[in-house]
Amino acid sequence: MPDEPHVVVIVDDHALFSQGLALLLESRAGDTFRVAGATTAGEEAVALVGRHRADIAIVDLALPPLGGVETIRRIRAAYPATRVLALSGTEDLDLAAAALRAGAHGYLGKSADPEVLVAPLLSIAGGVRVLRAELLDALLVAADRTADGVLDRLDDRDLELWTLLARGLETADIARPLLVSERTAKRMIASLLHRLGVSNRIEAAALAGRCGLLDDPHGPRAGALPGPGGPDLAR
Numbered sequence: 001m002p003d004e005p006h007v008v009v010i011v012d013d014h015a016l017f018s019q020g021l022a023l024l025l026e027s028r029a030g031d032t033f034r035v036a037g038a039t040t041a042g043e044e045a046v047a048l049v050g051r052h053r054a055d056i057a058i059v060d061l062a063l064p065p066l067g068g069v070e071t072i073r074r075i076r077a078a079y080p081a082t083r084v085l086a087l088s089g090t091e092d093l094d095l096a097a098a099a100l101r102a103g104a105h106g107y108l109g110k111s112a113d114p115e116v117l118v119a120p121l122l123s124i125a126g127g128v129r130v131l132r133a134e135l136l137d138a139l140l141v142a143a144d145r146t147a148d149g150v151l152d153r154l155d156d157r158d159l160e161l162w163t164l165l166a167r168g169l170e171t172a173d174i175a176r177p178l179l180v181s182e183r184t185a186k187r188m189i190a191s192l193l194h195r196l197g198v199s200n201r202i203e204a205a206a207l208a209g210r211c212g213l214l215d216d217p218h219g220p221r222a223g224a225l226p227g228p229g230g231p232d233l234a235r
Contacts, residue, residue: 005030005031005032005033005034006032006033006034006055006056006121006125007034007036007052007053007054007055007056008025008033008034008035008036008054008055008056008057008058008121009035009036009037009038009039009045009048009049009052009054009056009057009058010022010035010037010038010039010057010058011038011039011040011041011042011044011045011048011057011058011059011060011063011068011071012038012040012058012059012060012063012087013040013041013060013062013063013064014040014060015038015040017060017110018038018040019038021035021058021117022035022038024117024118025117025118025121028118029118029121029122032122032125033056033121036052036054037051037052041063041066042059042063042066042067042068042070042071042074043066045057045059045071045074045075046074046075046078046079049075049078049079049082050078050079054079054082055081055082055083055125056082056083056084056085056121056124056125057072057075057082057083057084057085058084058085058087058117058121059071059072059075059084059085059086059087059104060087060088060110061086061087061088061095061099062088062089068086068088068099069095069098069099069102070102072084072086072099072102072103072104073102073103075103076102076103083105083124083125084103084104084105084106085104085105085106085107085108085117085120085121085124085130086099086100086104086106086107086108087107087108087109087110088107088108088109088110089109089110090109091109096131100131105124105129105130106120106123106124106129106130106131107130107131107132108120108130108132109132150196150207150211151211151213153195154195157178158192158195159213160177160178161174161178161188161189161192162192162196162204162208162213163208163213163214164177164178165189165192165201165204165205165208166204166205166208166209166213166214167205167214168201168205171185171186171189172185174189189201192204
C-alpha cells in the first residue's frame with residue numbers, strides 16, 4: 001500500500017498565493033502532498049492545523065496582526081509534530097532568526113519561484129531543516145559579529161553578572177554575590193541584555209557559550225567586584 005501523502009496547510013494573507021501554491025503542489029507533487037486547507041489569518045492557524053491533522057504548515061511571516069513568528073510559536077506549542085516552513089518577502093535576518101527560534105524547520109523567501117518549494121517541503125517532511133545557503137552564511141556572520149569583541153567591551157562586574165545569568169541563577173541568587181538588592185540586580189540584568197543585543201536570558205546564555213565565557217572553570221573572580229561600601233550597596 002503506497003504511503004499516504006503529507007497533509008499540508010497554508011497560512012498566508014494573500015489568498016491568490018495560497019491558491020497558486022496549492023495548485024502547484026497538486027500538479028507537481030500530488031502523490032506526495034495534499035493541501036487540506038488554507039487561511040489568511042494567523043489566529044485561525046492552530047485550529048486549521050488541528051482540524052486537518054497537518055503534517056506541514058507553510059506560514060507567511062507577514063501576517064497582520066498576530067504575525068508569522070507568533071503564529072509559528074503557537075502551532076509548534078499546540079502540535080509539536082507538525083513541521084513548519086516559514087516564508088518571507090524580505091531578507092530580514094532578525095526575522096529569519098526569530099522564525100527559527102519560534103520553531104520553524106525551514107525559512108525561504110517568497111520572491112523565489114514557487115516551484116522551488118517542492119524540494120524543501122520534501123526535505124522538511126523527511127526531518128531535515130531547510131535554509132538557503134546564503135542566508136545561513138549571513139546568519140552565521142551576524143552571530144560572529146555579535147560575539148566578536150563583546151568580552152572586551154565589558155568590565156569584570158559585567159562579566160560576573162553575565163556568568164551568573166548564563167548559569168541559570170535566579171535574580172535573587174544573582175544579587176547576593178554582586179552585593180546589590182534584587183531590584184538593582186533586575187535593572188543590571190536588563191541593561192546587560194540590551195548591551196549584549198539579546199532579548200532574553202536564554203539568548204544571553206547561548207551568546208556566553210559562543211564567546212567561551214563558560215569555558216573557564218574559574219570565571220571572573222568575585223574578588224574583582226566592588227566590596228562592601230561599593231556604589232550599589234546602599235540601594
